[in-house]
Amino acid sequence: MRLSNLADYAVVTMAAAAQHCGGGRVSASELAAETGLPGPTVQKVVSKLTAASLLRSVRGAGGGLQLARPAAAITLADIVEAIEGPIALTACVDSNAHECGLEQNCAVRPHWPIVNQALRGALADIPLTRLAQTTPHQELV
Amino acid sequence: MRLSNLADYAVVTMAAAAQHCGGGRVSASELAAETGLPGPTVQKVVSKLTAASLLRSVRGAGGGLQLARPAAAITLADIVEAIEGPIALTACVDSNAHECGLEQNCAVRPHWPIVNQALRGALADIPLTRLAQTTPHQELV
DNA sequence: TGAAATTGGAACGAATCAGTCCAATTTAAG
DNA sequence: CTTAAATTGGACTGATTCGTTCCAATTTCA
Numbered sequence: 537m538r539l540s541n542l543a544d545y546a547v548v549t550m551a552a553a554a555q556h557c558g559g560g561r562v563s564a565s566e567l568a569a570e571t572g573l574p575g576p577t578v579q580k581v582v583s584k585l586t587a588a589s590l591l592r593s594v595r596g597a598g599g600g601l602q603l604a605r606p607a608a609a610i611t612l613a614d615i616v617e618a619i620e621g622p623i624a625l626t627a628c629v630d631s632n633a634h635e636c637g638l639e640q641n642c643a644v645r646p647h648w649p650i651v652n653q654a655l656r657g658a659l660a661d662i663p664l665t666r667l668a669q670t671t672p673h674q675e676l677v
Numbered sequence: 678m679r680l681s682n683l684a685d686y687a688v689v690t691m692a693a694a695a696q697h698c699g700g701g702r703v704s705a706s707e708l709a710a711e712t713g714l715p716g717p718t719v720q721k722v723v724s725k726l727t728a729a730s731l732l733r734s735v736r737g738a739g740g741g742l743q744l745a746r747p748a749a750a751i752t753l754a755d756i757v758e759a760i761e762g763p764i765a766l767t768a769c770v771d772s773n774a775h776e777c778g779l780e781q782n783c784a785v786r787p788h789w790p791i792v793n794q795a796l797r798g799a800l801a802d803i804p805l806t807r808l809a810q811t812t813p814h815q816e817l818v
Numbered sequence: 819t820g821a822a823a824t825t826g827g828a829a830c831g832a833a834t835c836a837g838t839c840c841a842a843t844t845t846a847a848g
Numbered sequence: 849c850t851t852a853a854a855t856t857g858g859a860c861t862g863a864t865t866c867g868t869t870c871c872a873a874t875t876t877c878a
Contacts, residue, residue: 593826735845736855830869
């Protein structure tokens with residue numbers, strides 16, 4: 537019921553990368569310095585984000601990372617699924633993972649897709665643009 | 678992002694216990710036989726459910742378990758929180774768990790309570806009565 | 819052509835979770 | 849009143865997954 541730390545870090549990293557959208561490429565170590573996360577951890581996060589086609593990487597000297605899509609077209613659900621795979625609260629919801637053994641007798645099973653969709657909808661409603669902008673709450677502190 | 682197996686088993690166990698609401702007490706081994714779950718696992722689940730005041734236990738010969746409240750007053754959120762503790766997707770949402778270290782710089786943090794409430798609301802909308810009734814989907818199969 | 823900078827993947831350690839077992843308590847019967 | 853059986857409650861062990869770190873392959877600029 538808790539998000540993995542990697543997924544949490546991925547959201548923070550993507551929010552930091554979105555602020556460099558117009559400025560071209562950003563290195564992973566620079567993102568680590570801005571977010572305050574450990575360097576190697578950011579490396580692992582950007583690897584998965586690149587594999588999920590959320591970031592575009594350019595190797596070599598002067599290379600770096602940049603968003604593969606506009607920030608408005610990336611949602612929280614995309615980032616979470618990039619790290620943790622498909623959103624599925626239980627095993628029986630996860631498409632073809634029949635490892636429960638008592639699915640036909642399970643009275644609860646028909647209700648899980650409803651809860652699952654409610655969760656995914658809540659995540660898909662928040663685009664990256666809302667996370668990238670610095671909230672007014674911080675300037676007051 | 679996935680529910681723990683114990684929480685999943687707890688929901689199934691509570692649904693089975695709700696069907697014995699009028700019939701008095703039910704033993705844990707009997708619930709295991711009805712649900713098809715391993716006996717020791719059900720024992721561990723009912724222990725936590727009893728500690729959370731969702732089940733009432735009567736020890737001794739002829740004893741057993743029964744719902745502490747009416748089935749309509751128990752929701753999915755109650756059962757999940759009984760096993761996994763408070764529902765919190767990230768550490769910074771969990772009341773007083775300041776282990777992140779970059780909370781004041783985190784632009785994402787103000788948005789997590791919104792997602793968290795959406796998830797909890799989806800779980801709290803499903804009472805145990807809807808899970809206990811045998812769904813028509815099963816008779817058709 | 820050489821060297822520096824960066825990403826990508828692989829390996830190690832730790833923590834939480836799932837599962838199992840045994841002991842303490844209590845009621846019913848003899 | 850004593851004995852015995854049945855049940856819950858808590859503690860232990862093993863395993864899977866997650867988090868972290870390090871090293872090698874690739875590419876561009878000077």
